[in-house]
Amino acid sequence: MTTVQDWQAKSWVASANEAGCGFPLQGLPYCSFTSEDNRSVRIGVGIGAEVLDLHALSGAGLLASLGGEVVSACCAAQLNALMGCGPEAWRMLRGRLLELLGEGVAAEQREMVAAALTPVADVRFGLPVAVGDYTDFYASIHHARKVGSLFRPEQPLLPNYAWVPIGYHGRTSSLVVSGTEVRRPSGQYRVAGAEAPVLGPTRQLDYEMEVAAYIGAGSAMGEPVGVTEAEGHIFGISLLNDWSARDIQAWEAQPLGPFLGKNFATSLSPWVVPMEALEPFRVRLAERENGMPGPLPHLQEGGDARSGVNLSVEVYLRTALMISDLLEPFRISAANCRELYWSFAQMVAHHTSNGCNLRVGDLIASGTVSGSAAGSEGCLLECTRRGVQPITLPNGEVRAFLEDGDEVILRGFCEREGFRRISLGECRGIVRAAVV
Ligand code: MN
Numbered sequence: 001m002t003t004v005q006d007w008q009a010k011s012w013v014a015s016a017n018e019a020g021c022g023f024p025l026q027g028l029p030y031c032s033f034t035s036e037d038n039r040s041v042r043i044g045v046g047i048g049a050e051v052l053d054l055h056a057l058s059g060a061g062l063l064a065s066l067g068g069e070v071v072s073a074c075c076a077a078q079l080n081a082l083m084g085c086g087p088e089a090w091r092m093l094r095g096r097l098l099e100l101l102g103e104g105v106a107a108e109q110r111e112m113v114a115a116a117l118t119p120v121a122d123v124r125f126g127l128p129v130a131v132g133d134y135t136d137f138y139a140s141i142h143h144a145r146k147v148g149s150l151f152r153p154e155q156p157l158l159p160n161y162a163w164v165p166i167g168y169h170g171r172t173s174s175l176v177v178s179g180t181e182v183r184r185p186s187g188q189y190r191v192a193g194a195e196a197p198v199l200g201p202t203r204q205l206d207y208e209m210e211v212a213a214y215i216g217a218g219s220a221m222g223e224p225v226g227v228t229e230a231e232g233h234i235f236g237i238s239l240l241n242d243w244s245a246r247d248i249q250a251w252e253a254q255p256l257g258p259f260l261g262k263n264f265a266t267s268l269s270p271w272v273v274p275m276e277a278l279e280p281f282r283v284r285l286a287e288r289e290n291g292m293p294g295p296l297p298h299l300q301e302g303g304d305a306r307s308g309v310n311l312s313v314e315v316y317l318r319t320a321l322m323i324s325d326l327l328e329p330f331r332i333s334a335a336n337c338r339e340l341y342w343s344f345a346q347m348v349a350h351h352t353s354n355g356c357n358l359r360v361g362d363l364i365a366s367g368t369v370s371g372s373a374a375g376s377e378g379c380l381l382e383c384t385r386r387g388v389q390p391i392t393l394p395n396g397e398v399r400a401f402l403e404d405g406d407e408v409i410l411r412g413f414c415e416r417e418g419f420r421r422i423s424l425g426e427c428r429g430i431v432r433a434a435v436v
Helices: 054-059 068-073 080-084 087-101 107-114 141-151 246-252 275-281 320-324 344-352
Strands: 030-035 042-047 050-053 117-119 123-126 134-137 167-169 175-177 186-189 198-201 209-215 234-241 266-268 312-318 330-336 363-365 407-414 422-432
Touching (some): 050 054, 068 080, 087 107, 087 275, 186 246, 234 407, 234 422, 275 407, 275 422
Parallel strands (some): 134 363, 175 266
Antiparallel strands (some): 030 042, 042 050, 050 117, 134 167, 209 234, 312 330, 312 407, 407 422
């Protein structure tokens, strides 16, 4: 039997075994989709260039051994019910899928599973999870420092950063799936030198390259989740673009946090990569810099805790002109999640430390992922030093912030010698002109 531990196993789905394919048997990310053949919304699993329809798989009786609760959860349109079945059910379903998609499956079953496959190219993705609450953190110290240096050159990093995972409560009504167009927001901002603000389309539209974790197991109100148990509450991860209007944000966020400068749209990749698929890529977080204190006891992980993920994230830009000239998207920057200052486990522990309960389907985002090196800035604010040093694209176009028609593409993947590549897929969005 194929097990979760078999990192070399192959699938009978040929496209999954191709070198460089980010959707091998070991990945099996979840999604929500519709297809031409089947108009109803289904949950599915990515394998090679195909999506496996879990509703169809249940209908064929192939999941019956997992029990009625899991079978009915697999017939839902989004992942919430499945997540609510709990970590043991997630493991069992994954084990069953590894069995059914593995090379060793009986010919008869293989035929039934093959009937439940649809080419990825033929499906339309929806949001995989109905998100309840959304929290966005600020876990990259490199991002915090570089952004801080723009506004407070004398003290880029505020003293609390070393101790407390900073975050804000986001909004779920404007979460959209990759591929959804994003309308340039209008808002109130004050142009440098002016006395009074104006209302108008943002002049400083930006992206934020982030990774987000879905809470699969909730917690009780009043009961903090310990940092060592926190990972057990996470179902899987996705890419997230926290679109930001910097001029609106700068004007409104005095003295409170982000509001209309960010809640007009947040894009999510369609795939949720289960934590088990990331096991070979788990690492200790990058060592804290000299002089940085260790965390307080409730955020203290064991010395050998592999709470980080060796996960590369990249952001690409393709302007309207590049699209019409059939030019490839241009990579603006690349960073790695192992360089975050706080792990998702620490974010969960901190989030619940005051007794705030988490619910199935909550979303916790990392904040902009930036690295220490040049070329690893996770947003244009950092890249262009607040628009002062615009970037020049290969076709000669220049960008300080995003323009209408620009497409932003986030990509994420895990790679390690001797293991299959695991892709998080893409999170795309094209900017459209403001309504005026
Ligand atoms: Mn953010």
